[in-house]
Amino acid sequence: MKLWILAFRNMGRNLRRTLSTAVAIAAGFIGLVLLSAYIYRTKMGLTTSTVYINHKGHLALFKKDGLEKFAAKPSKYLISREDQEKLQVILDRHPDEIEFTGKYLSGTGLISNSKKSIPFIGLGIEPVTYAKIMHHPDLMRWTPDWIFPETIATSNDLALNPNLISITAMMGELLGKDLPFSQYQGEQKSLQLAAKSYFNDLNANNVELGLRHTTGIALAEDTSLIGSLATFQDLYATDGIQYWALFLKPAASVAGFRQVLAREVKQAGLDLDIESYNGEIWGAYYNGSMSFLYVMGSFFIFLICGAVLLSIVNSTTLGIIERMKEIGTLRAIGFRPKHIQSLFWRENFILSLIAVFSGQVISEIIALIVNFAHFQFEPPGTQGKIQFMLATNWKICLVMALFLLLLNVATTLVVVKKITRPQVIKLLTESGA
Amino acid sequence: MKKYILSISLFALLFGLELRADDQKNTQKEDTLAISLLKASDEARGSVTEGLVWDSQIETVEDGESNTRNFVVKAKDHDAFVEATSPARNKGEIYIFNDRNMWFYKPSLKKPVSISARQKLSGQASNGDIASTHYARDYTPTIEKTELLSGEKFHVLMLKAKSENLTYDMIRYWISDKTKLAARAEFLNLQGKAFKIGEMEYGNLITTAEKKVPFISRLTITDAKYPQNKSTINYKAPHIEQLASSLFNVSNLSR
Numbered sequence: 001m002k003l004w005i006l007a008f009r010n011m012g013r014n015l016r017r018t019l020s021t022a023v024a025i026a027a028g029f030i031g032l033v034l035l036s037a038y039i040y041r042t043k044m045g046l047t048t049s050t051v052y053i054n055h056k057g058h059l060a061l062f063k064k065d066g067l068e069k070f071a072a073k074p075s076k077y078l079i080s081r082e083d084q085e086k087l088q089v090i091l092d093r094h095p096d097e098i099e100f101t102g103k104y105l106s107g108t109g110l111i112s113n114s115k116k117s118i119p120f121i122g123l124g125i126e127p128v129t130y131a132k133i134m135h136h137p138d139l140m141r142w143t144p145d146w147i148f149p150e151t152i153a154t155s156n157d158l159a160l161n162p163n164l165i166s167i168t169a170m171m172g173e174l175l176g177k178d179l180p181f182s183q184y185q186g187e188q189k190s191l192q193l194a195a196k197s198y199f200n201d202l203n204a205n206n207v208e209l210g211l212r213h214t215t216g217i218a219l220a221e222d223t224s225l226i227g228s229l230a231t232f233q234d235l236y237a238t239d240g241i242q243y244w245a246l247f248l249k250p251a252a253s254v255a256g257f258r259q260v261l262a263r264e265v266k267q268a269g270l271d272l273d274i275e276s277y278n279g280e281i282w283g284a285y286y287n288g289s290m291s292f293l294y295v296m297g298s299f300f301i302f303l304i305c306g307a308v309l310l311s312i313v314n315s316t317t318l319g320i321i322e323r324m325k326e327i328g329t330l331r332a333i334g335f336r337p338k339h340i341q342s343l344f345w346r347e348n349f350i351l352s353l354i355a356v357f358s359g360q361v362i363s364e365i366i367a368l369i370v371n372f373a374h375f376q377f378e379p380p381g382t383q384g385k386i387q388f389m390l391a392t393n394w395k396i397c398l399v400m401a402l403f404l405l406l407l408n409v410a411t412t413l414v415v416v417k418k419i420t421r422p423q424v425i426k427l428l429t430e431s432g433a
Numbered sequence: 434m435k436k437y438i439l440s441i442s443l444f445a446l447l448f449g450l451e452l453r454a455d456d457q458k459n460t461q462k463e464d465t466l467a468i469s470l471l472k473a474s475d476e477a478r479g480s481v482t483e484g485l486v487w488d489s490q491i492e493t494v495e496d497g498e499s500n501t502r503n504f505v506v507k508a509k510d511h512d513a514f515v516e517a518t519s520p521a522r523n524k525g526e527i528y529i530f531n532d533r534n535m536w537f538y539k540p541s542l543k544k545p546v547s548i549s550a551r552q553k554l555s556g557q558a559s560n561g562d563i564a565s566t567h568y569a570r571d572y573t574p575t576i577e578k579t580e581l582l583s584g585e586k587f588h589v590l591m592l593k594a595k596s597e598n599l600t601y602d603m604i605r606y607w608i609s610d611k612t613k614l615a616a617r618a619e620f621l622n623l624q625g626k627a628f629k630i631g632e633m634e635y636g637n638l639i640t641t642a643e644k645k646v647p648f649i650s651r652l653t654i655t656d657a658k659y660p661q662n663k664s665t666i667n668y669k670a671p672h673i674e675q676l677a678s679s680l681f682n683v684s685n686l687s688r
Contacts, residue, residue, distance in 0.1 A: 114544035187543075194537060194546040200500070201523055206543045237522075 057245025124232025479565025
């Protein structure tokens with residue numbers, strides 16, 4: 001305890017250098033916190049967008065090889081009604097992990113306003129699942145820019161009228177339909193979908209324009225269409241589904257539950273693949289974007305930590321050189337080298353702790369100001385502008401603070417160890433700085 | 434000496450102009466021949482101004498699976514009305530061709546759907562293959578060469594699409610010099626490679642107001658890469674019939 005008190009008092013002996021070191025550590029920590037806040041916000045935004053807005057679920061069950069081959073031969077890679085019933089039994093066993101589920105069928109075709117037709121890439125979804133997704137709190141928290149208030153307000157309409165479809169504003173423009181789509185009544189909102197059925201026949205059905213959505217991905221905006229599962233099953237003349245998405249509760253582990261589910265699916269004799277939202281193919285956009293961010297983040301962390309380390313080495317070395325005689329005196333009155341080392345690392349630990357705490361407070365203030373300022377930007381590949389947001393996470397901050405403290409203590413020990421070894425007489429005769 | 438050089442130059446110039454004029458005449462002649470050949474061959478594939486009705490059966494073999502679909506085709510001038518008669522699930526489905534535009538309709542639809550002639554109707558047969566053929570209207574022909582097939586002289590025409598909404602971008606087309614009937618077609622992609630091959634037979638006869646003309650009885654369309662995948666369109670009972678113009682009015686299909 002005496003060493004801690006001594007270390008704390010020593011910090012005030014050269015206040016200017018102590019302050020400059022603290023500022024360097026705090027600045028480095030602020031950089032780390034803000035960088036992690038941006039990456040964390042992006043990760044959560046992409047996760048929410050992938051899982052909910054793009055309807056991939058945390059986990060999705062496909063017919064074996066269905067993820068890659070469904071588009072080429074859909075009838076072969078459908079999950080049949082019989083398999084769906086077996087799967088339902090398995091899913092019912094996990095109410096603690098699964099929040100809700102959704103059956104999906106995707107396909108391509110033409111959407112027509114009787115004058116012209118344009119191609120679509122559509123997704124058939126169960127109306128109840130659609131409503132649950134649109135009211136999910138994660139959407140409002142992490143992707144408010146990609147969910148329109150009208151989309152949430154009208155999300156229950158699909159359950160009331162399964163003939164309704166949701167298209168993007170760009171598709172509406174291509175079809176000669178202006179926003180808001182709710183302005184169209186009767187025949188004006190009548191549209192037709194046409195596609196090759198799984199019997200290889202040209203098939204078509206009536207749909208009604210009523211809902212609007214955005215994919216958040218620029219490339220998908222001119223073709224994206226969402227309708228009820230029944231509409232799509234009717235269009236492609238099937239009662240099968242392409243995949244069954246599982247939306248997990250926040251506490252559930254995606255990887256852990258995937259393993260459990262894979263075991264049970266296999267035991268039931270079902271030939272299914274389980275894909276997770278961050279998988280290489282199923283979550284390609286998420287995966288690619290996050291990999292880039294992680295690489296970029298690692299590079300910046302390396303730079304920041306390097307700068308902080310140099311600052312610590314510099315100030316500690318200067319402090320030791322100045323205090324050679326003091327160290328010699330301490331050694332002469334019975335202090336051992338390890339006591340001297342303890343004194344120095346304690347000094348730097350207290351300094352780092354104060355700097356990290358101050359850095360955390362300043363980071364929170366900066367994040368608040370940035371979020372309050374509502375800066376808009378357009379990330380590459382996304383549709384429209386989104387708010388530049390910083391979201392600090394206490395777990396990440398704690399890990400980084402511990403890492404930085406550990407790094408500072410280790411650096412101090414390395415520097416001090418070399419200098420406290422010489423004989424006492426040599427230390428006492430050193431002139432110092 | 435000067436006079437001598439001037440005379441030679443003048444002679445060369447006149448000779449060159451004469452040759453160029455001959456070339457132009459030959460090209461014009463060839464173009465005229467190509468168009469007349471195409472017009473004559475179109476007649477035997479339904480391009481007649483009078484109403485023409487026939488039954489069409491499409492037999493498709495694709496990836497080892499086979500199916501048969503039947504249609505009644507009613508064509509007049511540049512319009513066509515095609516109604517599916519079997520199998521039962523397709524009965525009542527209608528395809529209307531207005532000039533180069535095409536619509537699909539079935540009884541449960543509120544409005545017809547505008548579709549592309551290029552889209553596959555069944556197997557290798559595209560929507561545009563089932564109705565009458567108007568290559569003389571839709572394509573610009575040039576004679577590539579003439580060649581002998583089984584001892585018969587054929588003109589090989591290269592047809593280039595005049596607009597983008599046609600069934601094919603380019604067609605290499607074999608027309609008999611003697612009968613003026615097309616016997617073979619290679620449907621080419623934009624790179625000039627054949628992706629489908631068509632072979633025609635003419636076992637039918639139709640009697641127009643003026644004369645009896647041969648009419649196509651079978652068109653076999655084979656996938657150029659996977660020859661086991663093919664569609665055969667059989668043309669049965671073709672006959673001239675008075676057809677009202679309202680039959681081809683797409684507005685009449687709406688409920």
